[in-house]
Amino acid sequence: MAEKDESDQLQRFIFDQADVRGQFVQLRETTQEVMHRGGYPPGVQRLIGEGLAAATLLAATLKYPSALTLQLQSNGPMALLLIQARSDGGLRAMARFNGEVPDGAPLSVQAPEGTLAITIEPDAEPDRYQGIVDVGGGTLAQALERYFLESEQLLTRVWLAAEGDAAAGLLLQRLPGQPGHDEDAWDRAGHLAATVQPEELLQLPPLTLLQRLFHEETIRLFDPLSYRFQCRCSEERVAAMLLSLGEEEIRETLAEEGQVEVRCEFCNALYPFDEVDVEALLTSPIARAPDSQRSH
Structure with a gap:
């Protein structure tokens, strides 16, 4: 497998006999390309990295070939964060900011009274679909969890990490239950995943991370999906x-x-x-x- 595929890929998995699915993504070369072209300061870099990981996780949940846009907008220091991800693996990102964006501060400081919009444009349909949530005072991961709950009615947990040119994200989602399935699996999976550290998300190989978190569970892996920086300007x-x-x-x-x-x-x-x-x-x-x- 080529080195780029190893560093820019998403691993999908599902818990056997349980109504829980998950995705884990790591991005390095794509994130490096975005940062190199934009010359962003640290606070903006971290949000872009988290946004790239988030959009990749979201796009991988789509059933049909589509383009997905994640847009964070506010009147604060972080004026605009725009991430576009395609189901074929293309990613691009840009940001606009006013003055200093405090690195590591809550979104209530970086993007006060901001909104997060998720837009999905299926390739085979003229219509597009959009969900909007208030950013609130927490993190981008928490805003995504609210988006899934309010727009998709799906219980979802999200963990995001970004440092320098590296970004990563983990998503767990509870699916509609089936009789006889492990009803405690959702709570158990969430407690296990909550032990993950940002440096583990960024540094551990996918299979090593999943084994570390869920070694007592039976999970089934799917073929990984590869991602790359791709701009559609012409x-x-x-x-x-x-x-x-x-x-x-x-x-x-x-x-x-x-x-x-x-x-x-x-x-x-x-x-x-x-x-x-x-x-x-x-x-x-x-x-x-x-x-x-x-x-x-």
Whole structure:
């Protein structure tokens, strides 16, 4: 197995004869890529790492190919945390912040009166689904537990850890019970998982961690899922965004700056449009279409 797959993978498991399933994810290369491109300070890095692990855990619960967006927004130091995860393994993240984001402080300090929105966009359906919860005064993991309880009516426990360029997360979920199943398994699994330490989440190999936590339980493992940094920006997407601003704003920016530049907030890629590019953009069939958003 390639080294990247070992460091950026999610391990799914289920308790035999019990209505409990779980997932454990570790991300290193993906997190390193995000941090390298964004140049974020420590407090923001930790929240991004936890958010990447959280979005990966959430995306792995989806039954159909989909894109999932985790968005934390507030009027405090952490203005915006945006994580996007696809069921095919693509991950990307960006953050906006105002001043210093206290590292390790509760969300009531980092993102006061904030909200956490989870949006799911199935590949095969035009509709999207969204659940929103108040962040509250605890942690991102606790906010996720409330999301599952309020939006999915599923008892869920979540543990997240991030340090530097590494991130990890553990999720346990109670499924609808079946007659004859171990009714105490949910409480037992939660007590066992609650003994995990952040450094264990970040450093122990998946099978070692699961054996350490649940060595007295019978659990069944599924094939691991691999994840990677993947940005979906492109010149075509940027051009479409510029057209939505309208011709007047595009030409004003061109006159003032000499060119129109757009930088992707996820991967830091720069897309410059000089005078020739702008003319080609504004005279393209898409820009001239009757239903386009071009200003006249």
